[in-house]
Amino acid sequence: MSASFTSFAPGRVNLIGEHTDYTGGLVFPMALELGITMTGTLTEGVVTARSSNQSNDIHFELPVDPQSIDSWGRFIASAAMHAGTGRGFDVDIDSNLPAGGTGLSTSSALTCAALLALHGDGDRVELAKMARASEIAATGVEIGNMDQLSSLCGVDGSALLIDCHDFSINPVPVPEGLEILVIHSGQQREIADSEYATRRDACFAAEDIIGPLRLADLAAVETLTDPVMKKRVRHVVGDNHRVRAMAAAFEASDIPLAASILTEGHRSYADNFEASTPIVEEMIDHLVTQPGIHAARLTGGGFGGSIVAFAEPGSNPNVDTWWTASAPAQGAHITFY
Ligand code: GLA
Numbered sequence: 001m002s003a004s005f006t007s008f009a010p011g012r013v014n015l016i017g018e019h020t021d022y023t024g025g026l027v028f029p030m031a032l033e034l035g036i037t038m039t040g041t042l043t044e045g046v047v048t049a050r051s052s053n054q055s056n057d058i059h060f061e062l063p064v065d066p067q068s069i070d071s072w073g074r075f076i077a078s079a080a081m082h083a084g085t086g087r088g089f090d091v092d093i094d095s096n097l098p099a100g101g102t103g104l105s106t107s108s109a110l111t112c113a114a115l116l117a118l119h120g121d122g123d124r125v126e127l128a129k130m131a132r133a134s135e136i137a138a139t140g141v142e143i144g145n146m147d148q149l150s151s152l153c154g155v156d157g158s159a160l161l162i163d164c165h166d167f168s169i170n171p172v173p174v175p176e177g178l179e180i181l182v183i184h185s186g187q188q189r190e191i192a193d194s195e196y197a198t199r200r201d202a203c204f205a206a207e208d209i210i211g212p213l214r215l216a217d218l219a220a221v222e223t224l225t226d227p228v229m230k231k232r233v234r235h236v237v238g239d240n241h242r243v244r245a246m247a248a249a250f251e252a253s254d255i256p257l258a259a260s261i262l263t264e265g266h267r268s269y270a271d272n273f274e275a276s277t278p279i280v281e282e283m284i285d286h287l288v289t290q291p292g293i294h295a296a297r298l299t300g301g302g303f304g305g306s307i308v309a310f311a312e313p314g315s316n317p318n319v320d321t322w323w324t325a326s327a328p329a330q331g332a333h334i335t336f337y
Contacts, residue, residue, distance in 0.1 A: 003042050005089075007334040009112035010035035011097045011104040012150035013182050013308050013325050014299045015159055016265045017243040019273065020236055021144025023203050023213040024165035026243035028172075029146055030180065031154025032097075033328040036109040038117060040091030047080055049073070051093040062088055066138055072099075074138045075110050082134040083119035091117070098321070101188030103298075103305025108147035111135050116334040124152040124332075125167050139192045142200060143301075154331035161247045165214055174326070175253040179313045183287065183296070184321035187279045187304035194303040199273060202232040213237055235272035239265060259294035259310045266297035275302025283307060283319065290317050 010031040017027035040049075045062040051072065058073035066077040080088060093113075097106045111131045119130065128148035136142055145164050153160060158171035174180065206229050207213055210220045216237050224230040242265050249258040266284065270276035280298050284307060287296040292315030299308040308325075309317060 003336050005038075005040065005042065005117055005334055005336045007038045007113045007116040008035055008330075009109045009116065009151045009332045010154055010328060011106055011109045012147060012154075013104060013180065013306070014146065014150075015180070015308060016246045016261060016297070017146075017239050018235075018265070018269055018275070018300070018302065019199055019203065020214075020239050020243070021146040021164040022142065022200060023207065023236065025214040025236065025240045027146045027162050027164060028159050028243045028246050029150040029162070030159040030174070030325060031150050031327045031331050032104065032182070032323075032325055034097045034104065034323060035095070035151075036097060036106070036113045037094045038089075038091045038113045039094070040089050040117075042117065043088040043090055045086050045088045046090070047076060047088040048090040049076055049093055050091070051095065053095050053099050062086060072110065075107050075135065076114050078134045078138040079111050079114035079131070080118050082130050082137070083115055085119060087118050089117055098184065101190050101305065102184055103300025103302075104182065105147040105151060105300070107135060107138075108151050111138075112148060112151045112332055116332065121334050125149065125169075128152045141192050141196060143191065143196075152332045154327050156329045156331075157327055159247075159250065159327070161243065170247075172247050172250045175250055175255060175258070177253070177313065178255050178258065179311045179315060180325040181293075181309040181311050181315070181317055182299075182323045182325045183283065183307045183309060183317055183319055185277075185280045185283050185298075185304060185307055186320070187277055189304035191301045194301065195275075196301050196303075199232060199275070199302075202229050203236055205229060206233040214240060231272040231274075235268045238268050238272070255294065255310070262295040262297045262308070262310055266295075269298055269302065273302065277304055280304065280307065286319070287317055291315065293317060
């Protein structure tokens with residue numbers, strides 16, 4: 001076996017619906033044109049990888065305990081084990097996503113690009129579930145399904161309304177006249193070192209009292225007696241509603257409404273979920289004063305990373321690191337030759 005291949009998997013920006021996926025709620029992300037490309041050949045159980053933005057190469061034989069491999073190589077080792085084919089590869093990895101900790105799902109893109117090669121393409125929802133399990137094994141953090149579904153199921157020019165309970169995915173075109181910007185806050189964070197897991201625990205503890213959050217309304221949330229739990233869950237239940245409202249605003253091309261939902265989502269993420277940071281708040285305060293920028297929100301798992309902004313086409317956020325986001329014509333794919 002020495003098939004040569006190129007695989008690509010994009011990062012994502014989440015427009016609304018944070019910390020809703022692992023309780024089977026709604027999310028509204030968009031795949032990015034930024035992503036990870038792997039070029040190489042399949043092997044019989046030996047993995048060798050070089051990355052354009054990492055100083056260390058990786059090399060190991062399968063089977064392998066992913067925990068015995070350091071840093072980014074652990075995601076590759078976990079993907080190789082979860083693919084379950086015994087296949088390895090010899091690859092060059094090229095990424096135009098910034099290396100980890102940006103809230104743009106770099107590790108999902110890495111995992112998905114590896115699985116497309118090591119497992120092979122197929123049912124994308126099943127592949128996304130495999131990618132999630134692989135990432136959880138690599139990091140020990142029980143993330144949800146949003147990032148892998150966004151990377152593998154992206155649709156040109158559209159955000160994805162994803163129901164993380166039944167895995168239905170409905171593409172909703174980005175309205176004409178709305179430009180989506182992604183801005184790096186400058187604050188890197190790894191999800192494993194953040195308060196992601198404690199937020200997740202609060203959501204599941206609340207479910208023990210009021211039932212599935214994906215079905216809960218705000219009246220049920222108000223019956224919770226623990227004030228911290230109540231705030232956390234107020235955010236999650238509110239974001240489930242905001243996903244539907246944002247998708248409807250996109251369908252109606254109502255940009256002012258979409259922008260107001262983005263702002264409301266950020267306030268809830270910062271005040272109820274307490275997932276923001278002083279650096280992010282300062283950046284958002286700056287962004288919303290820039291000409292043409294309607295609204296901005298912390299995106300992804302929280303505690304740093306990136307900000308998503310809604311803007312008029314051609315707007316300049318006047319910050320160091322930013323991208324114009326548009327879901328690419330060709331999303332995740334693999335080509336053998
Ligand atoms: C990270 C996780 C996702 C999701 C978001 C928060 O990106 O990987 O599963 O929980 O945080 O919305």
